[in-house]
Amino acid sequence: xxxxxxxxxxxxxxxxxxxxxxxxxxxxxxxxxxxxxxxxxxxxxxxxxxxxxxxxxxxxxxxxxxxxxxxxxxxxxxxxxxxxxxxxxxxxxxxxxxxxxxxxxxxxxxxxxxxxxxxxxxxxxxxxxxxxxxxxxxxxxxxxxxxxxxxxxxxxxxxxxxxxxxxxxxxxxxxxxxxxxxxxxxxxxxxxxxxxxxxxxxxxxxxxxxxxxxxxxxxxxxxxxxxxxxxxxxxxxxxxxxxxxxxxxxxxxxxxxxxxxxxxxxxxxxxxxxxxxxxxxxxxxxxxxxxxxxxxxxxxxxxxxxxxxxxxxxxxxxxxxxxxxxxxxxxxxxxxxxxxxxxxxxxxxxxxxxxxxxxxxxxxxxxxxxxxxxxxxxxxxxxxxxxxxxxxxxxxxxxxxxxxxxxxxxxxxxxxxxxxxxxxxxxxxxxxxxxxxxxxxx
Amino acid sequence: xxxxxxxxxxxxxxxxxxxxxxxxxxxxxxxxxxxxxxxxxxxxxxxxxxxxxxxxxxxxxxxxxxxxxxxxxxxxxxxxxxxxxxxxxxxxxxxxxxxxxxxxxxxxxxxxxxxxxxxxxxxxxxxxxxxxxxxxxxxxxxxxxxxxxxxxxxxxxxxxxxxxxxxxxxxxxxxxxxxxxxxxxxxxxxxxxxxxxxxxxxxxx
Numbered sequence: 001x002x003x004x005x006x007x008x009x010x011x012x013x014x015x016x017x018x019x020x021x022x023x024x025x026x027x028x029x030x031x032x033x034x035x036x037x038x039x040x041x042x043x044x045x046x047x048x049x050x051x052x053x054x055x056x057x058x059x060x061x062x063x064x065x066x067x068x069x070x071x072x073x074x075x076x077x078x079x080x081x082x083x084x085x086x087x088x089x090x091x092x093x094x095x096x097x098x099x100x101x102x103x104x105x106x107x108x109x110x111x112x113x114x115x116x117x118x119x120x121x122x123x124x125x126x127x128x129x130x131x132x133x134x135x136x137x138x139x140x141x142x143x144x145x146x147x148x149x150x151x152x153x154x155x156x157x158x159x160x161x162x163x164x165x166x167x168x169x170x171x172x173x174x175x176x177x178x179x180x181x182x183x184x185x186x187x188x189x190x191x192x193x194x195x196x197x198x199x200x201x202x203x204x205x206x207x208x209x210x211x212x213x214x215x216x217x218x219x220x221x222x223x224x225x226x227x228x229x230x231x232x233x234x235x236x237x238x239x240x241x242x243x244x245x246x247x248x249x250x251x252x253x254x255x256x257x258x259x260x261x262x263x264x265x266x267x268x269x270x271x272x273x274x275x276x277x278x279x280x281x282x283x284x285x286x287x288x289x290x291x292x293x294x295x296x297x298x299x300x301x302x303x304x305x306x307x308x309x310x311x312x313x314x315x316x317x318x319x320x321x322x323x324x325x326x327x328x329x330x331x332x333x334x335x336x337x338x339x340x341x342x343x344x345x346x347x348x349x350x351x352x353x354x355x356x357x358x359x360x361x362x363x364x365x366x367x368x369x370x371x372x373x374x375x376x377x378x379x380x381x382x383x384x385x386x387x388x389x390x391x392x393x394x395x396x397x398x399x400x401x402x403x404x405x406x407x408x409x410x411x412x413x414x415x416x417x418x419x420x421x422x423x424x425x426x427x428x429x430x431x432x433x434x435x436x437x438x439x440x441x442x
Numbered sequence: 443x444x445x446x447x448x449x450x451x452x453x454x455x456x457x458x459x460x461x462x463x464x465x466x467x468x469x470x471x472x473x474x475x476x477x478x479x480x481x482x483x484x485x486x487x488x489x490x491x492x493x494x495x496x497x498x499x500x501x502x503x504x505x506x507x508x509x510x511x512x513x514x515x516x517x518x519x520x521x522x523x524x525x526x527x528x529x530x531x532x533x534x535x536x537x538x539x540x541x542x543x544x545x546x547x548x549x550x551x552x553x554x555x556x557x558x559x560x561x562x563x564x565x566x567x568x569x570x571x572x573x574x575x576x577x578x579x580x581x582x583x584x585x586x587x588x589x590x591x592x593x594x595x596x597x598x599x600x601x602x603x604x605x606x607x608x609x610x611x612x613x614x615x616x617x618x619x620x621x622x623x624x625x626x627x628x629x630x631x632x633x634x635x636x637x638x639x640x641x642x643x644x645x646x647x
Contacts, residue, residue, distance in 0.1 A: 009583065009611075012579070012583050012611065012614065013583045013584070013586075015560065015561075015564050016487060016564075016579070016580065016583050016584040017584065018560070018561060018564075019486075019487060019561050019564050019565060019568075020483040020484070020486060020487050020584060021483070022561055024482070024483075024486070024492050025492050025493075027478065027479070027482055027496060028493070028496040028500075029478050029482060029496050029499045029500050029503070030500065031471060031474040031475050031478055031503065092508050092509065372467065433509070433511065433512065435507065435508050
């Protein structure tokens with residue numbers, strides 16, 4: 001090799017430089033803010049990063065529970081007492097590995113004592129709103145009483161991996177499901193772990209994906225809670241010398257799961273990057289790279305894919321109105337309304353600036369979209385944008401009574417009246433920093 | 443809800459906040475667009491796998507964004523970003539979830555060239571080092587940090603950096619001696635040593 005027996009520091013230096021400059025495959029790093037903003041969905045995106053290089057995809061519709069009327073999450077839930085909701089705000093704490101979760105009473109707009117949690121990809125609530133389930137600092141699950149905001153005994157998760165997992169509640173409230181994206185070495189990558197809310201103990205993991213880097217993108221439930229549908233897949237790199245551009249997801253599928261036995265059914269083979277379900281539970285909408293495919297839950301067979309225009313690629317979110325009539329797909333600068341009756345896309349709603357999360361009011365009349373420096377209300381009757389609300393929000397959520405939109409912004413958490421679109425006084429939080437996420441109890 | 447107290451002043455403040463946010467985002471995008479390639483090279487030296495390096499950089503820039511308000515105010519932003527990247531790498535190792543994955547082939551190296559064998563040897567030799575020794579060598583000899591600066595990045599004492607550097611260099615030199623080729627391509631792994639290290643508890647350094 002021509003190397004001296006004892007290399008000096010300069011030679012080590014030269015060798016390292018040489019190694020770092022070897023011909024690298026095209027980078028899959030996405031520096032786009034569409035990917036990086038919206039941390040609530042970020043960790044799911046990490047799974048998707050492996051899939052699509054520069055195309056920011058694979059965001060599971062967190063807005064679905066808000067929009068679908070699923071019991072426990074749904075608009076105007078029977079038994080909900082106005083003004084009793086708690087807003088939970090998560091933001092990076094002093095240490096990067098943990099976050100602070102601060103409860104805010106919607107009745108008094110005052111923040112409570114922070115609870116130390118992990119980096120949250122999601123939060124789940126019992127249908128009665130009395131208990132929240134979030135990831136703890138060390139990969140556990142912490143049940144939190146929303147009345148007193150005291151964390152309960154952590155539920156140990158075997159091999160959680162180093163990436164955050166998401167938590168979704170079955171509408172029957174009996175089981176919380178943890179979904180695991182790819183995480184190096186974790187045996188739970190590509191699996192779903194059910195946790196009984198009666199005993200707070202984890203059940204047997206449900207493996208729904210295998211392969212080099214298996215992941216579960218997300219999970220939705222039929223309103224009766226009897227069937228879950230998980231978007232899952234695995235990343236498989238091509239062989240040696242294969243350009244990274246040919247890296248693809250395989251096998252990508254939507255997997256139906258009978259929740260009574262937690263057994264996976266026959267996979268519906270589709271490149272599933274995002275998934276949403278109509279409030280009546282009859283149709284799944286599965287987002288692929290440039291199509292939305294409806295699937296009848298009666299037969300689990302995919303219908304004709306709906307092509308969405310190229311400007312809607314780089315999609316970030318799907319949301320369905322509570323009446324189930326319209327599916328909204330947010331693109332990079334466009335929102336496409338799709339009639340669920342005919343499965344045809346309507347005229348795209350153009351919105352300036354990058355788009356973030358969407359939230360629909362419980363009455364279904366207004367869709368709020370997070371722009372880069374504004375929150376844009378869109379009338380769902382006419383699909384026309386209203387006057388933008390001048391607030392650069394990092395996350396938004398609407399109270400179950402539909403009266404207030406809470407936005408996590410740089411200034412704090414800002415309540416916004418949905419009736420008048422007027423901004424309230426920002427609620428300041430202790431040691432507030434970074435990019436916050438918001439959840440509201442049902 | 444405090445909704446009744448809104449005023450034009452509040453609205454103007456909100457608008458000002460919005461502009462600051464837009465400027466902040468633009469600064470972030472500009473920075474990471476310019477520096478992602480270099481971060482990727484450092485990540486590659488740390489983990490010897492380009493795909494894993496991409497993941498590391500993506501995670502690191504995400505963390506950087508979450509702390510951008512603080513990061514943009516620091517004097518040496520590159521150094522700050524490097525700290526985030528190296529700690530992301532070490533944190534991943536430390537978490538114990540990294541496990542050895544034998545790829546069986548080396549997909550990322552170019553075709554044969556005069557330096558090809560040297561690169562293969564170096565890559566294999568680096569892969570055999572414990573994570574913190576590897577990070578120390580990369581910081582000292584690729585990023586050209588002095589002992590104190592490397593100690594700052596690694597969150598350890600200068601003495602530890604010295605000993606890690608000495609041990610790492612010694613191991614590299616031994617591994618790269620002619621006739622001591624440390625590993626053929628079949629032994630290269632995407633996530634080297636971690637299972638063995640974890641088992642012995644040495645990865646924590």
